[in-house]
Amino acid sequence: MKCSTFMLGPVLLAAVVLGAQAQSPSTIKIISSLPHTGSANAQTMTMVNGIKLAIEEVGGKVGEFSIVYEPWDDASPERGQWDPAVEAANADKAVADPDIMAYIGTYNSGAAKIAMPKLNQAGLLMISPANTWPGLTKPGVGEPNEPMVYRPSGKVTYFRVVPADDIQGLVAAQWAQEMNCNKVFILHDRELYGQGVASMFQKTAKKIGLQVLGYEGIDPKASNYRSLVTKMKQKRPDLVYFGGTTQTNAGQIAKDLRAGGLNVKYMVPDGCFEEAFIRSAGASNLEGNTFITFGGVPGDKLTGKGKEFYENYKKKFGNEPEAYAAYGYECGRVVLDAIARAGKKDRAAIVAACAATKDFDGVLGKWSFDANGDTTVKTMSGNTVHNGKFEFVKVFGE
Template sequence: MTRWTITAVLAATALAVGACGDDEGGSGSGSAGGDEGGGKTLTIYSSLPLQGAARTQSLAAVNGAKLALEQSGGKAGAYKIKYESLDDSTAQQGGWEPGVTSANALKAAGDDSTIGYIGEFNSGATAVSLPILNEAGIAQVSPGNTAVGITTNDPGSEPGEPDKYYPSGVRTYARVLPKDTYQGAALVALAKEEGCTSAFVLNDKEVYGAGLAKNVELSAQKQGLDIKGNEGIDKNAANYRSVASNIKSSGAQCFIYSGITANNAVQIFKDVAAALPDAPLLGPEGVGESGFFDPKEGGLPADVASRVRITIPGVAPEEYPPAGKEFLAAYTAKFGEKNPDRYAVYGYESMMLLLDAIRRAGPDGADRQAVAQRLLTTKDREGVFGTYSIDKNGDITLTPYGVYKIADGAMVFDHTVEAPSS
């Protein structure tokens, strides 16, 4: 993905909203509410890539959100809640697409009943939707973002981040995954665990991939891992044999990919594996998708997959607290999946966060500004993967990372990695 100029996105937003002829409810201090039930029905949208490499994970997140709303009786406090799932992807793109993402955010912003928004799955997509939703004052929770610059100007962010995503000047966004400060450290720590003293990084140039690669470099300096190179790739290349040859020539002992599956990750790993037959191949949660690890869905062949290790935020399901185990049982009973994808958990928790914010707003539960404020003051919430808070920037306070292997076309938890972030 190329980085978007937020000014251009906002200009397009203004034109599109005007064309719709309905820009009511766009004020951050406005109240949401449909005609049903005397203005008591509110809408929560989700925007996730329901086509392409992340389809399985996105559908799991949608199912998780549906389960959360069902368990809440379809209500939050005194308000009835309607849920509408949107697709931010196209078949041609094989993943999220900027124009579709923008249209989804505009749809939610232009709906007077909108009180919350679950999305996006990709950090780059959030760079498109967040300014639109923030200007409308809509509380947004991501079940998949980790890019540092979405919430802070910490190392790994770009100039102008995160302020350019918040044109209203007020924070309205939170996420249920930790920022990539921790994932960068986890990948470096994993490389050292694998016995590597050096590594080469390829990134996909997206907001997520480029930012995470910087975090890997910064953590490598602190942990004593020599980074032989950090290069951006052409996601449309037919192959990466020349790039892999350069990595081999660098003398790097480990390979680290920083990006998402949809940006040709499978081909990248296959070509690097051929050039470096003995090197550990490491990837982030951005490739923790069946489209990457399951050969039946176009994922890696078994001989390459056996050398891959993936860092995933959170603890293994067997380490979930009671609330998490109850969720797993309920999800299995409803959807018939004994081992649900982890994004089912993230989708569930994202919906629960929004419902909780609406409830805590009490009589102001239909007021977007009040709900967003409650979202950003979430404290000691007993979630499905542990007790956590949301800090003033919108970041979750839980930061552990697990390491997963690939076996028989599935990810298998291996161990928790100790990843110093500072």
């Protein structure tokens, strides 16, 4: 896996150079840019599988066009997660290849910030199965210059099929209150995603009257958080909320809470809703007192089209899809649908067709894209960990 990534670079470069001449009018290329070198790999591989499944369902063909799909990696071994330099290179590569009509990605919101303006300038469709930073699409919730800074051409070319974090932070704080946790201590990993969702949590918590005992950005590479746990212990919170991911040490915090003798509830966002989180934290440290919010519902709780997907996935790949696999699949289907409705190999036409997606029969029911490029789906689920596995608790916001 890792070695092939290194080899892939030159090969792809050669392909781009050759592709400029050998452009075939009847082939449309779709690529995905997701982190495969890193702990998110298990999650992102199932997203790639989801995309493959969507393409396979239409027999790899839309109208007269045959669809070619390539999964690209936007992570580097030095960082162990997404790398700004690699993401930028991916975006440039995609723009330069006239066969590429859709860019599925990214996984991390920070990576999206880099790719979005580049792809927007080129008028290339970008659709994310996992970005949740609200500012990417919604005016007035993120930085003052968001989201226009990502749209140099002035047009909306970026879409996402997942609900954003303004909803997730809200739901998480409300859930905390429902569980009678009135005193919360909030931590975040100082990254766009983690800090974003933590600040949404904080805002809602204050609004609904929870007592926020502290709000601190941790060092995601620290060897442990025992000192921080001691500090929190003194304030006796009912719940510790961590805005962060498996890669930014969500597991270590769970361990140090237990080892430091702070037996409180621990809530994390969907960046931790993956097998790797349970693996790195150790199942016994999470048992019964860990709560995870997720935009959508877990695979085995899906209904309708989603249920169909879940069963086909298991049949084809022989394992359980991770939480975001359904969104990879959804992205694939939306892209294929947009290409079909555009009816021609033209980036602008395909973007326009995608923006016009309406009452789409998706894995979470019927939904449309709004003017910002956001899905109208607002379904969130709450999950916990039991016997080393995620366990579905309830659905919010339907």
